Amino acid sequence: MITRLTFDQISTAVHDAYEACKDIKGGQNAHYIPYLANVNSDLFGISLCLPDGRLISVGDTDYRFGIESVSKVHTAILALEQHGAQAILDNIGADATGLPFNSIFAILLENDRPSTPLVNAGAIAACSLVKPHGDADGKWKAIFDNMTALLGSEPVLIDELYHSESATNFDNRSITWLLQEYGRIYDDPKMSLDLYTRQCSLGVTAEQLAISAATIADDGANPITKRRVFGAELTPKVVALMSAVGFYEHSGDWLYATGLPAKTGVGGAVIGVMPGLFGVCAFAPPLDDAGNSVKAQAALKHLMKSLNLNVFSNTHFDLVEA
Numbered sequence: 371m372i373t374r375l376t377f378d379q380i381s382t383a384v385h386d387a388y389e390a391c392k393d394i395k396g397g398q399n400a401h402y403i404p405y406l407a408n409v410n411s412d413l414f415g416i417s418l419c420l421p422d423g424r425l426i427s428v429g430d431t432d433y434r435f436g437i438e439s440v441s442k443v444h445t446a447i448l449a450l451e452q453h454g455a456q457a458i459l460d461n462i463g464a465d466a467t468g469l470p471f472n473s474i475f476a477i478l479l480e481n482d483r484p485s486t487p488l489v490n491a492g493a494i495a496a497c498s499l500v501k502p503h504g505d506a507d508g509k510w511k512a513i514f515d516n517m518t519a520l521l522g523s524e525p526v527l528i529d530e531l532y533h534s535e536s537a538t539n540f541d542n543r544s545i546t547w548l549l550q551e552y553g554r555i556y557d558d559p560k561m562s563l564d565l566y567t568r569q570c571s572l573g574v575t576a577e578q579l580a581i582s583a584a585t586i587a588d589d590g591a592n593p594i595t596k597r598r599v600f601g602a603e604l605t606p607k608v609v610a611l612m613s614a615v616g617f618y619e620h621s622g623d624w625l626y627a628t629g630l631p632a633k634t635g636v637g638g639a640v641i642g643v644m645p646g647l648f649g650v651c652a653f654a655p656p657l658d659d660a661g662n663s664v665k666a667q668a669a670l671k672h673l674m675k676s677l678n679l680n681v682f683s684n685t686h687f688d689l690v691e692a
């Protein structure tokens with residue numbers, strides 16, 4: 371079945387989702403990273419980007435916040451581009467862990483594999499895979515440039531967040547050394563961890579993240595800059611990774627409830643990708659027990675329901691002029 375959607379319908383749905391969810395309480399800011407604990411908990415924004423570059427934004431969509439684990443998607447794309455889909459499967463994996471994002475148990479259960487580039491272990495391994503090998507500055511430039519190409523404009527490193535996170539990331543240090551012991555870090559371990567921590571500390575806006583999600587939805591072509599960022603054959607791989615583990619131990623419940631492949635970060639962002647149709651980002655700092663934004667989840671759930679969208683349904687959606 372083909373259903374026609376207009377820009378106005380999508381715009382109304384975004385504004386309705388904002389209104390319906392703006393007063394939702396519950397959850398708390400990430401408390402284990404001191405910088406994030408102090409961000410204003412009332413911030414809330416939704417931004418949606420269409421493949422033709424039109425943006426629908428409501429609320430705090432130009433506030434710059436820590437990208438955190440949403441960056442795992444961007445660097446997974448870089449590693450996929452540089453090494454190919456098979457190498458990422460062989461060296462990292464694409465499995466759901468069913469466990470928290472920083473789980474050491476998941477590494478042990480998965481027979482030494484980091485599981486997926488979208489949990490901490492696999493994301494640190496992905497940073498170790500980024501070329502040029504052995505060159506910290508060159509690798510950071512590759513990560514930053516790839517992020518910029520996906521966002522359509524530069525992110526800004528939040529120094530305070532980077533220092534705050536570097537000083538307190540004891541679990542990620544343990545993960546890195548365990549992976550090193552298992553032969554699953556493919557460059558200098560300390561450098562790989564530092565690159566991961568730095569990418570998590572990049573400041574981005576909800577609007578930038580929506581553009582990057584729309585770039586994934588648009589088969590690797592950035593809808594704003596029109597630049598091709600990655601090969602179209604990678605979109606199904608990226609969407610599969612997001613679907614499998616985007617909400618960590620709540621990934622199945624999320625996908626079942628919404629039908630939206632999405633990825634969260636403890637900075638409060640959630641990005642969602644409807645291939646061919648749009649990319650979206652909702653942002654609000656308070657998180658649930660799995661580290662996923664309470665209000666952003668509610669807003670995206672509302673949006674998908676009101677537009678009657680689901681990536682698994684047998685309905686194809688065409689964006690039409692009114």
Ligand SMILES: NC(=O)CC[C@H](N)C(=O)O
Nearest residue numbers: 438439471570635636661
């Ligand atoms: N889920 C997240 O966003 C976690 C990211 C954070 N930088 C960490 O490694 O703990």
